[in-house]
Amino acid sequence: xxxxxxxxxxxxxxxxxxxxxxxxxxxxxxADPHPAPDAPGGACAPPVPVIExxxxxxxxxxxxxxxxxxxxxxxxxxxxxxxxVGPSGSGKSTLLHLLGLLDRPTSGxxxxxxxxxxxxxxxxxxxxxxxxxxxxxxxFHLLPHRTVLDNVLLATLYxxxxxxxxxxxxxxxxxxxxxxxxxxxLPPVLSGGERQRVAVARAVIASPHVLLADEPTxxxxxxxxxxxxxxxxxxxAQGLTLVxxxxxxxxxxxxxxxxxITDGVLQEV
Amino acid sequence: MLPARAGRRxxxxxxxxxxxxxxxFGLRDLLAEAAHGIxxxxxxxxxxxxxxxxxxxxxxxxxxxxxxxxxQVARQFDAVAATQVVVEPATARSGxxxxxxxxxxxxxxxxxxxxxxVEQVGAVSTVDIGAATVSAVPVNDPSAPALTPPPVxxxxxxxxxxxxxxxxxxxxFDAGHDARADRVVVLGVRAAQRLGVFRVDRQxxxxxxxxxxxxxxxxxDVQRRSDLLDSVLLPVGTARADFALAGLEQAQxxxxxxxxxxxGEQAPIALDPATPEAVDVQVPPxxxxxxxxVQADIxxxxxxxxxxxxxxxxxxxxxxxLLSVRERVGEIGLRRALGATTRxxxxxxxxxxxxxxLLGGLVGAAIGVLVVVAVSLAKEWTPILDEAAVVGSALxxxxxxxxxxxxxxxxxxxxxxxxxxxxxxx
Numbered sequence: 252x253x254x255x256x257x258x259x260x261x262x263x264x265x266x267x268x269x270x271x272x273x274x275x276x277x278x279x280x281x282a283d284p285h286p287a288p289d290a291p292g293g294a295c296a297p298p299v300p301v302i303e304x305x306x307x308x309x310x311x312x313x314x315x316x317x318x319x320x321x322x323x324x325x326x327x328x329x330x331x332x333x334x335x336v337g338p339s340g341s342g343k344s345t346l347l348h349l350l351g352l353l354d355r356p357t358s359g360x361x362x363x364x365x366x367x368x369x370x371x372x373x374x375x376x377x378x379x380x381x382x383x384x385x386x387x388x389x390x391f392h393l394l395p396h397r398t399v400l401d402n403v404l405l406a407t408l409y410x411x412x413x414x415x416x417x418x419x420x421x422x423x424x425x426x427x428x429x430x431x432x433x434x435x436x437l438p439p440v441l442s443g444g445e446r447q448r449v450a451v452a453r454a455v456i457a458s459p460h461v462l463l464a465d466e467p468t469x470x471x472x473x474x475x476x477x478x479x480x481x482x483x484x485x486x487x488a489q490g491l492t493l494v495x496x497x498x499x500x501x502x503x504x505x506x507x508x509x510x511x512i513t514d515g516v517l518q519e520v
Numbered sequence: 521m522l523p524a525r526a527g528r529r530x531x532x533x534x535x536x537x538x539x540x541x542x543x544x545f546g547l548r549d550l551l552a553e554a555a556h557g558i559x560x561x562x563x564x565x566x567x568x569x570x571x572x573x574x575x576x577x578x579x580x581x582x583x584x585x586x587x588x589x590x591x592q593v594a595r596q597f598d599a600v601a602a603t604q605v606v607v608e609p610a611t612a613r614s615g616x617x618x619x620x621x622x623x624x625x626x627x628x629x630x631x632x633x634x635x636x637x638v639e640q641v642g643a644v645s646t647v648d649i650g651a652a653t654v655s656a657v658p659v660n661d662p663s664a665p666a667l668t669p670p671p672v673x674x675x676x677x678x679x680x681x682x683x684x685x686x687x688x689x690x691x692x693f694d695a696g697h698d699a700r701a702d703r704v705v706v707l708g709v710r711a712a713q714r715l716g717v718f719r720v721d722r723q724x725x726x727x728x729x730x731x732x733x734x735x736x737x738x739x740x741d742v743q744r745r746s747d748l749l750d751s752v753l754l755p756v757g758t759a760r761a762d763f764a765l766a767g768l769e770q771a772q773x774x775x776x777x778x779x780x781x782x783x784g785e786q787a788p789i790a791l792d793p794a795t796p797e798a799v800d801v802q803v804p805p806x807x808x809x810x811x812x813x814v815q816a817d818i819x820x821x822x823x824x825x826x827x828x829x830x831x832x833x834x835x836x837x838x839x840x841x842l843l844s845v846r847e848r849v850g851e852i853g854l855r856r857a858l859g860a861t862t863r864x865x866x867x868x869x870x871x872x873x874x875x876x877x878l879l880g881g882l883v884g885a886a887i888g889v890l891v892v893v894a895v896s897l898a899k900e901w902t903p904i905l906d907e908a909a910v911v912g913s914a915l916x917x918x919x920x921x922x923x924x925x926x927x928x929x930x931x932x933x934x935x936x937x938x939x940x941x942x943x944x945x946x
Contacts, residue, residue: 408549
C-alpha cells in the first residue's frame with residue numbers, strides 16, 4: 252500500500268482511474284503518517300506503479316541522431332526510493348526530463364500513476380506536473396526576490412491546492428524540512444543546504460506522488476549533503492516515492508534501489 | 521490506453537483533474553505574481569514607465585490646454601463682431617465696371633425686423649448732392665477757398681441703434697421725420713465741428729445747396745461705419761424728396777449671438793423673394809474660425825508628439841519586458857515545472873506589462889493635469905479638463921502595455937522548460 256500522508260487535501264486525484272486499486276489517495280488532510288514498511292505490495296493486489304516506462308526511447312535530431320535514451324523499461328512502485336546513477340552525458344537528465352513530463356519520448360510509453368502520458372495535451376501534462384510530481388533541482392531554482400514562504404507557496408498556485416489551505420500547508424512543509432524559522436528570509440541570504448531544504452519543501456507541498464531530484468547535492472558540501480539526504484530518508488520513511496538522479500556514489504548508496512544508465516541504456520544494479 | 525472518461529468536467533479532452541478553478545492560479549494569484557514581478561525591480565520600473573508617462577502626459581496636456589483655451593476664446597468672444605450683419609445688393613462685374621444687380625427695398629427695416637434673431641435694423645445710402653455745398657451760413661463768398669463738402673448720407677431711423685451709435689446732444693430723427701420728409705439733419709461729431717455747430721438747443725440750420733435743414737442732434741460715437749461721424753445724416757424720406765435718392769446701399773443689422781447662419785439664410789429671401797441671390801449678406805464668421813484653425817494646428821503637433829512619445833513608451837515597455845523574460849528564463853522554467861501552463865506564463869507577463877502601462881498612464885495623466893492647472897494658474901485662465909479624457913488617457917496606457925507585452929508574453933510562453941531549467945543557478 253502506498254502511504255500517503257503527503258497527499259492530503261487534493262480532491263481524489265485518481266478518480267475513475269481503472270488501473271488504480273489504491274483508495275487512499277483521498278486521505279483527509281493531516282492524516283497520520285502510516286508506519287512505513289518499504290516493501291510494496293505484500294498480501295494486497297499489487298498497486299499501480301507510480302512510474303512505468305515501456306520501451307521508452309528519446310533521440311535528438313542531428314547528424315547522426317543522438318540516442319540519449321534507448322528502449323528503457325522501468326517500474327517504480329509507490330513508496331520506492333530509487334537512485335539513477337551514471338556518468339555525465341549518459342542520459343540521466345534526459346531520463347529526468349521524461350519522467351518529469353518536461354519532454355516527450357520519441358517512442359515508447361510512459362505511464363504516470365497508470366496514466367498514459369504520451370498523447371496527453373500540454374495542458375494535461377502541466378496539470379500532472381503540478382499535481383503529481385515534485386521537482387528538486389541541483390541549482391535550487393528559488394526566486395531570489397521572494398521570501399522563503401512565498402517560494403514555497405509558489406508551488407500551490409498551479410497545482411490546485413485549495414486557497415484556504417495554502418498557508419497552513421506551506422508552514423507544515425517548511426516545518427517538515429526544518430526551515431520554519433526562516434519564513435521571511437530571502438533565498439540569497441540562506442546557505443546552500445537551507446536553500447535546498449526550501450526547494451524540497453516547495454516540492455512536497457502539493458503532495459506529489461513522486462519526488463524527482465536532479466543532482467540534489469551537486470551544489471552542496473558533504474555535510475549539508477548529508478542533511479539533505481537525511482531529509483530524503485525521512486520523506487521516504489513517510490511514504491513518498493523518490494527518484495534521485497546523481498553521479499555521486501554516496502548519494503546513490505542511500506537509496507535501497509539503484510538504476511544505472513550508461514550511454515542511454517538503463518539497467519538495474 | 522487512454523480510458524475514455526467524460527469525467528465531471530465540462531471541458532472535453534481534459535484527462536487530468538485540476539482542482540477547483542478558483543484554487544488554481546486564479547485572478548488573485550495572477551495579479552499577485554505580476555505585482556511581485558514588477559515590484560522586484562523598482563528602479564527599472566521607473567525607467568520603463570518614463571516613455572508612457574511622457575506620452576500620456578503630453579496627451580492630457582494637449583487635450584486639457586485645448587479645452588482650456590477654447591473656454592478662454594469663448595470668454596474673449598468679440599461681441600460686436602459676432603452680432604453684426606451687413607446686407608448689400610449683389611454686384612455683378614461686366615468688363616471693367618462693377619454694378620449692383622439687386623436693390624434693398626425701402627422698407628428694409630420692417631422686412632428684416634420680422635426675422636428671428638434680428639435685433640436692430642438700419643439702412644444707409646450716400647446722397648448725391650451734385651455741386652451743392654454744405655455750409656452753416658447761406659452766404660455765397662466767392663473769395664472763400666473751395667472746400668470739399670462733408671458727405672451727405674441718407675439713413676433710416678433705426679440705423680443709429682443698428683451701428684450702436686450714441687447721440688452726443690439733441691436727438692435723432694424718427695419714422696415721423698422720415699415719412700414727412702422733414703428737412704432735419706443729424707451731424708456726425710466731426711462734421712459738426714467742421715460746420716461750427718456745437719449746440720442744437722437754438723435750432724441751428726445748415727444749408728445743403730440752397731435749402732436749409734434744421735440740425736436736431738449731433739452723433740457722438742458709433743461702433744460700425746465710423747464714416748458717419750464725418751457725415752451729414754438725412755432721413756431717407758427727405759433724401760428721396762429733395763435729392764431723388766435712387767436706392768439704399770447698405771443695411772446694418774444687429775443680431776442675437778449665434779443667429780448669423782439663420783439670418784444669413786433668411787434675409788435675402790425676406791428682402792427679395794423673387795431673386796434672393798441679388799442680395800449679399802455678410803454674416804459674422806463662426807466664432808473665431810481662424811483662431812480655431814491655428815489651435816487645431818498646434819493640437820495636431822502636440823498630439824503627434826504625444827503619439828511619438830507613446831510609441832517610444834510602448835517600445836520601451838516591450839523592450840524591458842523582453843529583457844525581463846530573458847532574465848527570468850529560470851523562473852519561467854520553474855513555473856512550468858510546478859505545473860504552470862504556457863497560458864499561465866503568457867498571462868503573467870502580459871499582466872505585468874499591462875500594469876506597467878497602466879502605471880505609466882496614471883502617472884502621466886496626473887502630471888498632465890498638474891501641468892494644465894499650473895499653466896492655467898500662470899495665465900490666470902480657468903482650467904477646463906474632461907474627466908473622461910483624463911481617465912481614458914490613463915487607460916490608454918494600459919492598452920499600450922497590452923500591445924507592448926504581447927510579443928514578450930508569447931516569447932515567454934514558448935520557452936521550453938528543459939532549456940530554462942538547465943544551468944542558471946539562483
